[in-house]
Amino acid sequence: MQYTKRALLKGSFALMALAALPARLLAAAWPEKAFSAPEMNAALTGLFGTDVLTASDQITLKAPEIAENGAVVPVSIKTTLPNVESISIVVEKNPRPMVATFEIPPGTLADISSRIKMAETSDVTAVIKTSDGLYSTARQVKVTIGGCGG
Amino acid sequence: MASTIKVKTKLSDDVATVKSLMLHPMETGSRKDPDSGAIIPAHHITQLIFTNNGKQVMVANFSTAVSKNPYFSFSFNGAKAGDTLNISWVDNIGEKGELETQLK
Numbered sequence: 001m002q003y004t005k006r007a008l009l010k011g012s013f014a015l016m017a018l019a020a021l022p023a024r025l026l027a028a029a030w031p032e033k034a035f036s037a038p039e040m041n042a043a044l045t046g047l048f049g050t051d052v053l054t055a056s057d058q059i060t061l062k063a064p065e066i067a068e069n070g071a072v073v074p075v076s077i078k079t080t081l082p083n084v085e086s087i088s089i090v091v092e093k094n095p096r097p098m099v100a101t102f103e104i105p106p107g108t109l110a111d112i113s114s115r116i117k118m119a120e121t122s123d124v125t126a127v128i129k130t131s132d133g134l135y136s137t138a139r140q141v142k143v144t145i146g147g148c149g150g
Numbered sequence: 151m152a153s154t155i156k157v158k159t160k161l162s163d164d165v166a167t168v169k170s171l172m173l174h175p176m177e178t179g180s181r182k183d184p185d186s187g188a189i190i191p192a193h194h195i196t197q198l199i200f201t202n203n204g205k206q207v208m209v210a211n212f213s214t215a216v217s218k219n220p221y222f223s224f225s226f227n228g229a230k231a232g233d234t235l236n237i238s239w240v241d242n243i244g245e246k247g248e249l250e251t252q253l254k
Contacts, residue, residue, distance in 0.1 A: 028209070030196040035213040072217045091215065095180065100216050103209040108226040109165070114210075115217040117178070 034098045040090055043098035044127070047088065048134055053127060056081065056135035061126040063141050070118040070143040078111035083131040087112055093122035118143045154247035155237050159254070166229035166253055168200065168208075171221050172239055174247075178214040195220060198239045202229060202253075229253055 034046035044051035062076040077087050087110060088101040099116050110128070118124075118141060125138040156171040172195060179192025192214055200208040207226040231254050238248040 030211055035211075094215055096213060096215065099213055101211045102224070103211075105206055105208075107228050108207050108224065111225055113221070113223045115221045117176075117215045117217055 028103065031098075031101065034101070035096060037098065038096060040092045040097040040125075043090060043096070044134075047098065047101060048127075048129060050134065053125075053134050053136040056128070056137060059126055059128055059135060059137040061124065061137050061139055063124050063139060065140075066142045066144065067118060068144050070120070070145055072115050073118050073124075073141060073143075074113070074115050075124060076111075076113040077126040077128075078109075079126075079128050079135075081110070081128055081130050081135055084110040084128055085131065086129040088127040088129070089114070089116060090125040090127060091116065091118055091122050092125065094119050153249050155239070155249035157235070157237060157249060157251055159235060159251065161229060161231060161253055164229055165225055165227055166202070166233070166235070167223065167225045168235065169221075169223040170198075170200075170237060171219060172198065172247065173219055174239070174241065176212075176214060176216060176218045176220060193241065193243060195239045195241045198222065198237070200224075201236045202226065203233050204236075 031047050034043050037043040037046050041051040058081045059079040063073060067073040075089055084104045086101055086103050089099040090097050091099055100114060102112050104110055121142045123138045124141050125136050128135045154173040158169045160167045174195050175193055177190050177193040181190050183190055194214045195212045198210040198212065208224050210222055212220065233253040234250060235253055236250045240246050
């Protein structure tokens, strides 16, 4: 009897500890497989399980036509597609093409901006995951000085 | 120590726009030390998380290809003045940064 009581207590402590975990620890794990992949297809498969993208004109990808400094390339992505779950930035010719992926919970707008590094002139692809599948748009950014080492 | 995070927020009706800047070297792991020629190990933010009043509003996963001192902005609905926005990052060697601010 005493034993069960202790087990119950232990159990409730464990539950309390779980409830007290800050929200950040409950975020999905960092997708290492996608980020370490040396090719775009493998990077997409690592993150989404497929590399099949549907081109969409409902995605706005803003990036400079020519980036003088590949170490700092401003990129903005927004979309009018419904039920967006995540936005990802992929640079095909980077040593590791997956640059960043942003999880969009309900209530958060599908509209993000950041600054990325580009090793050389490449297509920059915005990949939008919605509840219906994967959509993308791409544009080329010419890089005069690479930003990934040297 | 000064915070590693700078943030600006703007409320327009119930939409909050968050502009943030993290102080971080974002080393790729492929750069060489110009003096010794030794490779500088990768050191980069992996996850950047925003919560508003405890509710997760954004999780950003970064590779080494996000620029040094990362800039990131986004917007979310359902915000009001006085809400507590918490920003935290963690990097690949376990270092952390955190900042809390009130929306206004």
